[in-house]
């Protein structure tokens with residue numbers, strides 16, 4: 001346990017020592033305070049600090065972890081091992097083994113692909129057209145092999161750009177999946193969204209489907225903020241995402257977090273975006289977590 005960094009210099013300890021025998025020990029330990037450990041603590045007044053940190057602070061911390069999903073998420077999404085943020089590292093490992101196919105993009109639910117695309121096309125229509133977003137250029141974020149690009153965006157926009165962290169998905173999109181439409185993809189960005197800054201004032205629509213769940217709250221807020229700057233006049237960001245029925249739910253297999261709609265709304269507001277419209281995707285089986293579409297600018 002690292003208490004040495006934050007513990008005060010043991011000046012008070014020396015004054016309060018009940019037994020002079022310990023004074024010398026405490027004095028000797030003072031210079032080595034940074035290396036404080038269990039046995040050293042046992043010989044100084046800091047033992048009391050150590051003890052109360054252990055028994056009271058950690059008891060409260062464990063209570064918070066158990067009771068409050070947001071607190072539980074913090075250690076999970078912020079864990080670093082050998083300089084790697086594990087939340088992102090695990091997602092990267094997961095997608096390395098995912099085949100570049102519609103089945104791969106949809107997990108165990110490829111049968112809902114058609115309903116999903118139909119729902120998206122209908123939702124998109126509301127924001128594109130005269131007096132609304134133009135049809136010049138769209139960006140598909142976390143595009144995978146381009147399932148949404150092909151089924152929703154390419155039929156509407158003159159040209160497109162796509163971003164995903166996995167190179168094998170982008171290659172498959174370009175070489176096979178998009179067919180001749182691949183000629184209208186201006187740029188493929190092989191980036192993790194948390195490190196990606198889209199070009200300024202470029203897109204009429206930015207689509208994010210089933211990828212917001214792969215970003216931490218902070219990174220998602222910052223990414224949405226950057227997306228806002230890359231919209232053209234009347235441009236919109238459309239997020240389509242699983243929303244937890246309660247609190248936040250972590251899936252340790254693909255390293256994703258599903259958030260309750262209210263939590264997502266807070267993130268959107270923090271990114272300085274205004275929600276234009278919001279709708280639940282209908283027609284999915286009940287076993288699937290509710291999926292919502294949110295348009296914002």
Ligand SMILES: C[S@@+](CC[C@H](N)C(=O)[O-])C[C@H]1O[C@@H](n2cnc3c(N)ncnc32)[C@H](O)[C@@H]1O
Nearest residue numbers: 105142143144147164165166192193209210214
């Ligand atoms: C469930 S798939 C969805 C793909 C596509 N949006 C669709 O609906 O078919 C999630 C995609 O997000 C990508 N992804 C996950 N985490 C990402 C990150 N941090 N940055 C960029 N892409 C990420 C994965 O590589 C994968 O292609």
